Amino acid sequence: MTTLKSFDPVDGTLVWEGEVADSEVVSAALLRARKAFAHWGSLPVETRTKAAERYRSALEVRKDALAETIARETGKPLWETRTEVASMIGKVGISIAAQAERAGEKRTDMPFGQAVLRHRPHGVMAVLGPFNFPGHLPNGHIVPALLAGNTVVFKPSEMTPATGALMAECWAEALADHPHVFQCIQGGRETGEALVAGAIDGLLFTGSAGAGAHFRRVFADRPDVILALELGGNNPLVAWDGDVDEAASVVVQSAFITTGQRCSCARRLIVPDTAFGSALVEAVAALADRIVIGAWNETPEPWIGPLISDAAAAAAKARFDGLVTRGAQVIRPFTGVEGRSAAFVTPAMLDVTGVFVPDEEIFAPVLQVSRVPDFDAAMEAANNTRFGLSAGLVSADDALWERFLVECRAGVVNRNRPTTGAAGSMPFGGLGESGNHRPSAYYAADYCAYPVASFEATDASGNAGALNGKLRP
Incomplete structure (x- = not known):
């Protein structure tokens, strides 16, 4: 068994240790996620919304413990980690609103029926988290992905596994009746590579531009996989x-x-x-x-x-x-x-x-x-x-x-405001080496589901008349 450990950068004390997920463990997690998707993706959005709200409640209960865990793993002061946890809690309501506005169902009456816009989940989403905001940034992928009906396999940064483990506790509580919809696997580069190479339908990644460029190359011949990259900047x-x-x-x-x-x-x-x-x-x-x-x-x-x-x-x-x-x-x-x-x-x-x-x-x-x-x-x-x-x-x-x-x-x-200022109710992302034109935050709903456009009527009447006078006797 290979063990992963995280340490407080302030003094080097041990924060967390646990087992690293090898390729077999990763494959098993993806298989469970695939099976869970068949049910989760077919549920009404209201059911998934209630699960997200339970997750929000679980975060509220654990907010102090989560803020301290983030502080211990990253070294960030408590004032900032408390702000991060507050952003995680706020993300739930923002994501629910974005799902309804940007990925909901819309109907327009037409002369012979209706034009209907629906959105469907992609399937199994892999989420790779960064160390700098180990709760808030992956949370911004995970919540909208689950709301849309995807299942998620999440690998936190190997520098901040304890934060990921606490998030997994919150989701386990929120999804008690829906096993394997969210899974957290721990590990470093090899675990991440196994996850990326597995049977996934999307990779949602926040991290360095170098890693983002690597993923662009990896997925060049996998157009079926949605790739959302939130990268760095100069x-x-x-x-x-x-x-x-x-x-x-x-x-x-x-x-x-x-x-x-x-x-x-x-x-x-x-x-x-x-x-x-x-x-x-x-x-x-x-x-x-x-x-x-x-x-x-x-x-x-x-x-x-x-x-x-x-x-x-x-x-x-x-x-x-x-x-x-x-x-x-x-x-x-x-x-x-x-x-x-x-x-x-x-x-x-x-x-x-x-x-x-x-x-x-x-x-x-x-x-x-x-x-x-x-x-x-x-x-x-x-x-x-x-x-x-x-x-x-x-x-x-x-x-x-x-x-x-x-x-x-x-x-x-x-x-006249810091470059680091950004509203959760707005899109967040960049051009060039900073992303791939799939901004996150409020626009995460866009890459967590794909649109399905339909033209439909309750019966087939009216179609034959469209050919009158246009056919040979």
Whole structure:
């Protein structure tokens, strides 16, 4: 038996351990899911809705335990993990509304009957979860998939198995009368590969752009499998004018929240090469110096915690050092925190003006600053990426905002608010290497079911008359 373990990045203590699902276990889970789909997919949506509501109630009962579990596995402060659990709870109502609005049944009277639009589930959905929001992000796939009538086999990130196990407890309670509709399997890469290679009808994935590119290749010859990818981004934030302190706050919240471990974090700050731009960069650096960094259970509560692991910190440091080697000027260094584990790092800033840097996402609190001569150059810099997840503009100029909206290629485009801000009642997703044109959040209902268009009448009358005068005697 192979054992999987997760550890608190704050101090390395063991959080969870359990058995890894091998290929035989994965195949058995998929077979059970296939058998369960025949019944689950045929039930009225009202029945599935009640199950989702029971799941919501189970989350409510366990919200404190779930928030602490997420904090222990990710190192995120409790204020943030409580917010994550609240988003999970809220997702149920949002998904129910989206299912009715975007994937419900619609009828239109026609001269000889009705045109009817229905939606049907795909079948067995595989969901692969990320470590940064181990509850909220897979939850955003799972709830709409089950509401639509699919069955789900879920593999949490190997970094956060305890969170997945708690979610599975909640679904087990909600689906007590419907066994195998939701199953959670634990493991790392090999378990994930077995799941992806199995008899699935859809893969719903949140993770890195590199993994997303791999899945595109894997499923190139499997057009029957729906593929919904929510990936990362090398996101630009153009800060052009306004109050320097307010703008700095937007930048810091965009770049450094969750220790930079959000796919929508600003990675690139684009400012005018003016007194405003220089003052803003200084204000951002000064504000970053004041960020409280600490363990999830400390008092006073920190704003950010560690990266997910020592290895993640080492990888980010190597990327930072690579930029310095290319000629980037250090504004704030990428360093550890004295007296803490190696997963703790400080927010870092680099001036990369005039330096060729790779178009890559550094999943850490690293902000690259570019100074440009005019707004034309700002737009060119913002769009100079193969990604297209989120972007932002800090400006009081309505004309600049209208231009930014038209020209900026991203799925989430914010004004005078952090790039990480997104409403659950709106779609969430990106272009290019950031996704595959199947946004999640409110639009998850779109990829969890396929439309069936029908033209129908209660009997066949009226068809013969359509041929009168058009046939040979």
